[in-house]
Amino acid sequence: MAISAAAASASASASSLVLANRSSFAGSAATTAPARLNGVPNLRSRTAVSCVRASTSESNNESEAVTRRQVMGGAAAVAATIATFGSPALAINAPKGYTAVLDNADGYKFFYPFGWQEVAVKGQDVAFKDVIEPLESVSVSIIKTDKSSLAELGSADEVAKALVEKVLASPSQKTQLVEAKERSSEGNTYYTFEFLAKASNFTRHGLGTVAIKDGKFFTLTTGSNERRWNKMSDKLKMIVNSFELLV
Template sequence: MAVLLLSMCLASIKLSNKFNVISSSSPRSTSFSPRHSITCSRDLSLDEDRNCERRPLLLGAGALALSLFPASSNFAEEIPEKYDSFVDKLDGYSYYYPSDWREFDFRGHDSAFKDRYLQLQNVRVSFIPTNKTDVHDLGPLEEVVSHLLKHVYAAPTQMATIFDMQERTVDRKNYYTFEYALTNRNFSRAAFATLGIGNGRYYTLIVGANERRWRRVRNQLKVVADSFKMLDI
């Protein structure tokens, strides 16, 4: 029994480097509410079903390790009910995701979680190197969002509609978050995107769903978009 307990404790120490909960600060945000459409000119749309591949997870082991110790009061207060926290100390970011979602591989992304039954209802995070130091270095919020939707997020056959744009500051780090939909003749998807620059990286979190379900899940997914934070590494 002593050997078993020692092994379980060692496992929890190793896992704590990847799955850990950080403290949250009250964000300062500025909101814009445009609603306009953009005709897009570049075919960089993603076929999510073909890009999604499952990988073996350590989440079960992490849950086992965490269950060996009682949760602290801070842990309970920081994570909203029905959400879990993903923290990547190695790559310098964290966010919340619905607790009934599961982790999966999304090609070209560092982390991703999706609904158990609705694969297009998901969140994913990616980053690329940059010599910029702040999201404001990309330009004003409205210009950045318009450029991304026109030249990066949408295909030529899609129309992009912007619903809302916000700036926020947490722990002296700045973020852009915007809500949008991509629509073509046969399909429409709505999403939030959160952008941040830190650690020499340009981070992007996207969380979305089929637009037919958007009204039902929008508030739930907004929590995910607003929870994204960059960590110092």
Template sequence: MAVSSLPLSWASTLHNQLTVPNSTAVPRSTAFSQPNIIAYSRDTTFNEESCLKKRSILLGLGALATSLIPANFVFADVPENYQSFIDLSDGYSYYYPSDWRDFDFRGHDSAFKDRYLQLQNVRLSFIPTDKRDIHDLGPMEEVISNLVRHVYAAPSQRATIFDMKERTVDGKNYYTFEYELTSPNFSRTAFATIAIGNGRYYTLIVGANERRWRRVREKLKVVADSFRVLDI
């Protein structure tokens, strides 16, 4: 059973709109989280044994990467009960609840989920683009409305956008918005943050079952607002 109502066609749809002509797929990378170093590569196809072997090898690489982090790149501001996930190779970072575990989410570069509630999760994906900033996509209201209603939502779902905002951090612009996708028998609410940098269009989505949204909204908003694009 899929853990999200996000249609599998979304990546190809955005790819057609934003990909650099004749570009190749962006390679997966080694990443790690703090305070517990977790280094791994993400492939769309793998078995459990090969994944464990990769993680064993990359744990050492993760520890080495920690010693190479610039001195001013500190994680002292990570909120209590959260951890930082930093991918220096692919150029991004975000916080996630410290009791969540990582998992492989098809078509995504990294993902973490609640140990018991699989629909309560965060995932990060990116595709190549020739755009340099999210402002190049058009007005915020049009961009977000098109994403939610025509990319995120399946034909059988009703999309509702509750809020949207723009913020600028270290010269980089981000759109963060709250939305709900409703099917006849199911509803899911989420925050999404999008940004462009390093020749990539990044999308972070963190959400939960609509019935739990009121209880976890502020907790998940911390994750959405923590997303940063790093220069690579």
């Protein structure tokens, strides 16, 4: 069936929005993010909500004193972070087995599986992945747009198809859009979609969601190797459905 002029225009618009922030799947140049300040990740205005456990050595007085200083130093760093960004525990609660990301500066939040590590990926605002299964990851990209709504780009199918074919997979991969749908939450509209990206030696089963607000186009992408989809699908759906723009 021939693609309509409107669909072609929507595809071109969606592609131009995010080509600069192409997500890397296999062979990503991602590296573990090194920036830390007094043991607290330097995430700008972004807060990762987690639990910290401190233990005290009882072997001798000297080790106890050292441990106390370490705990006090860590507590001071956490206190400074909370003073700067606000209390993460009060701001957002993550379900069991997940960590919450709250970015007040860019205005979004989502959950990711506990234990995934933050990595640096060029063009991404934030990214986390499993260190053992590198295809299991989540990333968020943000770029400016003159569009005020997703509808200006096209339908959920049109926008998702453009992203999957031209942005979220390499030219050598064969792609398939499995499903695309629209959802709304607290006045914001999201296009959420499922796709496959097939390479010669693996297939990535991915999920994504996009939204527009205040002149910014947001794209969250997550996924896993197809061989682990049955095990990971519920967790990945939790990630993509947890993504929300702040009101």
